[in-house]
Amino acid sequence: MIEVKNVTKRFRQGKPLFNHLRLLFGKGDFTVVTGPSGAGKTSLLQLVYGVLRPSEGQVLFENQDLYHINETNRALIRRKMGFVFQDFRLISHLTVGDNVALPLQIQGIPPQIIDFEVDKVLARVGMAEYKDELPAVLSGGGQQKVAVARAIINRPQWLLADEPTGNLDPGATLEMIDLFHEIHRQGTSVIIATHDEGIVKNRKGLCVRLEHGSLRGQFPC
Numbered sequence: 001m002i003e004v005k006n007v008t009k010r011f012r013q014g015k016p017l018f019n020h021l022r023l024l025f026g027k028g029d030f031t032v033v034t035g036p037s038g039a040g041k042t043s044l045l046q047l048v049y050g051v052l053r054p055s056e057g058q059v060l061f062e063n064q065d066l067y068h069i070n071e072t073n074r075a076l077i078r079r080k081m082g083f084v085f086q087d088f089r090l091i092s093h094l095t096v097g098d099n100v101a102l103p104l105q106i107q108g109i110p111p112q113i114i115d116f117e118v119d120k121v122l123a124r125v126g127m128a129e130y131k132d133e134l135p136a137v138l139s140g141g142g143q144q145k146v147a148v149a150r151a152i153i154n155r156p157q158w159l160l161a162d163e164p165t166g167n168l169d170p171g172a173t174l175e176m177i178d179l180f181h182e183i184h185r186q187g188t189s190v191i192i193a194t195h196d197e198g199i200v201k202n203r204k205g206l207c208v209r210l211e212h213g214s215l216r217g218q219f220p221c
Helices: 041-049 071-078 097-108 111-124 140-152 170-185
Strands: 002-010 017-024 032-034 056-061 081-084 158-162 189-193 206-211 215-218
Touching: 002 041, 002 071, 002 189, 017 041, 017 215, 032 041, 032 158, 041 056, 041 081, 041 158, 041 189, 041 206, 081 140, 097 140, 140 158, 140 170, 158 170, 170 189
Parallel strands: 032 189, 032 206, 081 158, 158 189
Antiparallel strands: 002 017, 002 056, 206 215
């Protein structure tokens, strides 16, 4: 369980983005955070991921306050999460396979095991044939799939995705959402931030709507 508990976030200029925000993300849930541009969707994911410190309040991961533990322990918690960035953040001079391998390399996993896991996860997202290519040769949808593969290679308990369909055409968008639902069915809790509520219409899950940093509603997708 992840709890956002009375969180306020102030930046140097302007009004607080969040003002005593309260949210609960249940383990095993498929949650979609919606709202217009500037609503705070990306910042909410960053708070949950442990990289954006709240000005007030707490973010609790399994009852541990993410921002009242040391960075080493916070990094260990982040290993339980995968994050798909809106801009992919693939390293341009590394091959697809090497990009996907990074989380396991950081953990010191033996190379032969890494190679096996990379092959398996690339096959899972339909990108096995591009293992030795550079990211630049891929379409936006292809790069997004590689970013998802990198996020799930260490089998995280939670998968966070920031606007994962923002640059995709309708067909690729449906394919990506199907992939997230498959990952969820296999036991990963999923939180997606998107401005497009239509991509999850009539699918099982919980929608959370933000406006100007405030919770405006929670309802079945």
